[in-house]
Amino acid sequence: MKVLFCVGKSYFPIHQTMVSQLEAIGAEVNCLMFDQARSKQNIIEAIRDASVYITAVAPADREVIDAAPQLKYILKTGTGLDNVDIDYATKKGIYVSNAPGENATSVAELAIGLMVAISRKIPQLDKQTKEGHWLHSNGFECSGKTLGIIGFGSIGMKIARIAGAFDMKVIAYGVHKDYDAAARLGTSFVELDRLLAESDYIVVSTSLKKTNYHLVDARAIDKMKSSAFLINISRGALIDEPALFDALRLEKIGGAALDVFESEPPAELLPDLDNLITTPHIGGTTKESVNRVAQVTVENIRRFIHHEPLAYLANQKELHHIKQ
Template sequence: MNVLFCVGKSYFPIYPSIVRRLEALGAHVTCLMYDQARDKQNIVRAIGGAAVYITAVAPADREVIDAAPGLKYILKTGTGLDNVDIEYATEKGILVSNAPGENAMSVAELAIGLMVAISRQIPQLDRQTKEGTWFHSNGFELNGKTLGIIGFGTIGQKIAKIAGAFGMHRIAYGAYRDDDAAARLNTRFVTLDQVLSDSDYLMISTALRKTNYHLIDAEALKKMKPSAFLINISRGALTDEQALFQALRKKAIGGAALDVFEQEPPEEPLPCLDNLITTPHIGGTTEESVERVAQVTIDNIRRFMHGEPLNHLANGNELKKAHHI
């Protein structure tokens, strides 16, 4: 069985081990590294004979799928499936799975770290201190502040749990409502306008969909407190970056911390603003989470090869409906 593995940057340290484990199952693995896979035509050329396609952020769109007439299974090494055309894969009878929850703690811990970092200006003060400037700056405590969470799934719930240890009030907004989890985590569901206006820290942790593209736009930013901080650890396209940068320049909000961007890496240099801190989409990538995702991926390929039920199948019901199984 031929497998095309588009290796995301976080898998560079362990991808040889993943390949060895797949080969031990009897798979023949072709690897495209991150920089190679950024050119979609390299994927199109490499995927022709593949039955299985493993991707982190590389596209699995109509063009890629059509280039692989024997493709049967797409695995996403992560949670978000915005780079996979699930509808077209389903139409073609192709299974799609991901690894939800396996990197949730990694993302949640970074989210809290970014809140602390932007509150206390840690990156800026670190740089200044190393440059010989001994400058004291009053920051803000998390204790007693209101954390608004847009997206209350696995990651949002873990963020809420950790935030509780800081003594934060928690409110949430999202299409998915887990009222039992909200009650357990002392979190209250509110409207979008309320989460924008009432939050001292606004955390974006929802999946990207066509319906929430640029959810945080210029109008949404105007509804936030002038002292509020925005943290995005989900997908860059949920925020209108140019509107956000303009708000930060005007100090219309307190600051922002971004781990994700609409184009990755960003096509233009990011603005050097004291109220903006950034990281290169590292939320879900720790040594522990990468290994967990790798294990789910390998186990699902083993299951696929032996005709066993797959874990975290993203389009199982849709496939049954589409093909009257």
């Protein structure tokens, strides 16, 4: 069983352990490091005889899939599958799985950290203090404020749980509504326009689809409070970045904290604004979450080799229908 492993930066420290575990269960592993996997041509050349493809952010689109006539299984080391053409993989009879929820705690904790950091201007004050400027700054408490969560999946639910400790009012918007979980977490579902208008903090934690590209655009920003803070820990393309940066320059909203961007790394330098803080897509990558995802990945390949049921299949129903 030949495996192509496009090693994301987060998995570099443990990829040799993963390779050893995969080899122990009968796999022959070829690794492309994150810098090599930036070139689609490198992937196309390396995947030609692979039956299994492991990817973090490297593409698994039609071109890559067509270059791999032996490909039977694609595994995403994470939750979001926007770099995988699931429909085409399904059409070709290829299994696709991810690791939903395994990094939810890490992402949720970063969301809360960014919320506090932008409220109190922690990064800006850290920089100024180290430069010898002892400046006073009034920030905002999170307690008693309204938190709007766009996307109430495993990450959104964990954010809501933590926000409860801040005595925040939590509202949510999402296509898929788990009313039982919302009730347990003291969360109410509302329409998007209401969430935008009422929230003091808005966290974007929904998956990226064609239907929600630039979900938060200039029109949406205009509906937000002038004091509101926007936090994105999901996918950059959910926000119209030029519209957001214009709004921040004009101080139409209180501020924004971004862990993700439409182009990663950003094609242009990000604006140096006091009401904007940024991180380089670190939400799901803690030592604990990376190890959990690695375990899920290795275990699923073991199951695949031994013809056992696979966990977290993203196209199980569709493949079942095709193979009937």
